[in-house]
Amino acid sequence: MKTKVLVTGGAGYIGSHVVRQLGEAGYDVVVYDNCSTGSPKAVLHGELIIGDLADTDRLYQVFAKHRFSAVLHFAASLIVPESVAHPLDYYSNNTRNTLNLLRCCHVLDVNQFIFSSTAAVYGEPEENPVTESTPTLPINPYGRSKLMSEWLIQDHSLASRMRYVTLRYFNVGGADPGGRLGQSLRNVTHLIAAACNAALKRQSEVKIFGTDFPTPDGTGIRDYIHVEDLASAHVDALRYLEAGGESQTLNCGYGKGYSVRQVIERVKAISGVDFPVIEAERRPGDPACVTACAEKISQVLGWQPQYNDLDTIVYTTLAWEMQQENLPSVTGNRQKLVLINKERPVRSKIAEIAYRLPQ
Ligand SMILES: NC(=O)c1ccc[n+]([C@@H]2O[C@H](COP(=O)([O-])OP(=O)(O)OC[C@H]3O[C@@H](n4cnc5c(N)ncnc54)[C@H](O)[C@@H]3O)[C@@H](O)[C@H]2O)c1
Numbered sequence: 001m002k003t004k005v006l007v008t009g010g011a012g013y014i015g016s017h018v019v020r021q022l023g024e025a026g027y028d029v030v031v032y033d034n035c036s037t038g039s040p041k042a043v044l045h046g047e048l049i050i051g052d053l054a055d056t057d058r059l060y061q062v063f064a065k066h067r068f069s070a071v072l073h074f075a076a077s078l079i080v081p082e083s084v085a086h087p088l089d090y091y092s093n094n095t096r097n098t099l100n101l102l103r104c105c106h107v108l109d110v111n112q113f114i115f116s117s118t119a120a121v122y123g124e125p126e127e128n129p130v131t132e133s134t135p136t137l138p139i140n141p142y143g144r145s146k147l148m149s150e151w152l153i154q155d156h157s158l159a160s161r162m163r164y165v166t167l168r169y170f171n172v173g174g175a176d177p178g179g180r181l182g183q184s185l186r187n188v189t190h191l192i193a194a195a196c197n198a199a200l201k202r203q204s205e206v207k208i209f210g211t212d213f214p215t216p217d218g219t220g221i222r223d224y225i226h227v228e229d230l231a232s233a234h235v236d237a238l239r240y241l242e243a244g245g246e247s248q249t250l251n252c253g254y255g256k257g258y259s260v261r262q263v264i265e266r267v268k269a270i271s272g273v274d275f276p277v278i279e280a281e282r283r284p285g286d287p288a289c290v291t292a293c294a295e296k297i298s299q300v301l302g303w304q305p306q307y308n309d310l311d312t313i314v315y316t317t318l319a320w321e322m323q324q325e326n327l328p329s330v331t332g333n334r335q336k337l338v339l340i341n342k343e344r345p346v347r348s349k350i351a352e353i354a355y356r357l358p359q
């Protein structure tokens with residue numbers, strides 16, 4: 001019989017990529033999602049239950065009916081400036097709802113838990129790259145709401161049979177290179193999304209939030225990880241727990257930082273579109289630089305990333321959007337796409353998609 005797992009937030013961007021990989025790996029998946037930001041169309045495997053984590057009665061019913069062997073918990077709110085403006089909403093949706101979920105796990109004896117945490121728990125680190133033992137001093141309510149969730153999980157694990165893997169994601173981007181899944185960039189505020197939207201002529205410009213950070217070019221530095229690699233880390237984490245592995249907290253990044261200016265430059269180069277860039281004030285709650293020391297996850301889980309570079313992240317993001325809506329205004333740099341395609345066969349599908357587009 002297949003192992004049955006619950007995936008909260010499985011209709012969302014990252015969760016849906018994980019659900020697809022879990023399905024391919026032979027798991028029986030039940031997704032629980034209120035579809036506030038996710039979409040039923042993104043659930044390519046298993047059963048989707050539309051429900052809210054705040055609805056504890058419903059959640060108990062789902063747990064009682066299905067008898068899960070593990071829970072993967074993605075559902076959350078995750079926009080840093082929004083968390084500064086509406087902190088209570090973030091503590092409710094992220095921290096309180098994690099507590100609801102843990103109570104169900106406790107009552108129904110579910111003892112394997114994988115949690116989506118974030119680099120935001122490190123706040124403004126004194127040194128980069130950060131290791132898992134770098135002090136956690138989040139500087140915004142989003143990061144604090146996730147760190148509090150981490151503590152709930154740790155404390156419950158110490159008092160029960162539950163073992164967990166907490167994955168601290170750095171900045172996630174990209175889309176399935178097979179063109180089956182991606183993130184709709186509409187209403188998304190992340191840098192890669194904003195820059196791609198500008199390249200796709202959906203917004204007139206990209207703002208750089210802060211040019212006076214203590215970084216080489218004055219703009220914020222982040223460690224960008226491809227969503228497919230992040231998804232495979234979850235499958236590895238589940239197998240690790242199934243094999244009896246002890247609880248772990250692991251960074252998910254590549255250990256390489258890119259500034260805002262560098263990201264914008266790559267989006268322009270790959271799309272072939274030179275959109276306007278405006279220098280603006282810093283955004284509240286933004287740290288200058290956060291990059292991962294990513295050694296522990298490979299050692300503990302045997303994780304092997306396959307899409308480890310910024311160009312692939314930008315490429316797959318653009319290719320997904322182009323595939324969704326045939327956008328004639330986009331002038332993909334055809335020569336460059338074909339060249340990269342020859343150099344790196346993994347990109348063949350993406351280049352093929354881009355090649356079909358009108359210049
Ligand atoms: N995207 C990133 O760069 C990033 C970085 C670090 C951590 N994370 C974490 O990864 C997880 C997934 O993020 P994502 O980028 O896929 O976001 P997303 O918004 O696409 O996915 C979140 C999903 O959770 C669902 N959801 C939200 N609140 C819910 C509730 N109360 N009940 C049921 N479902 C609910 C949404 O409908 C959505 O499908 C989040 O926990 C987030 O904090 C994301």
Ligand SMILES: O=c1ccn([C@@H]2O[C@H](COP(=O)(O)OP(=O)(O)O[C@H]3O[C@H](CO)[C@H](O)[C@H](O)[C@H]3O)[C@@H](O)[C@H]2O)c(=O)[nH]1
Nearest residue numbers: 078080118119120170171190191194207208209220260286
């Ligand atoms: O239009 C934009 C958007 C972003 N930025 C800058 O680009 C960098 C990255 O910002 P994002 O909004 O893309 O991502 P964040 O680093 O704010 O946060 C993201 O990654 C974090 C982990 O590092 C959290 O997990 C969080 O969920 C997720 O939103 C920051 O310096 C930001 O100021 C711009 O200059 N212009």
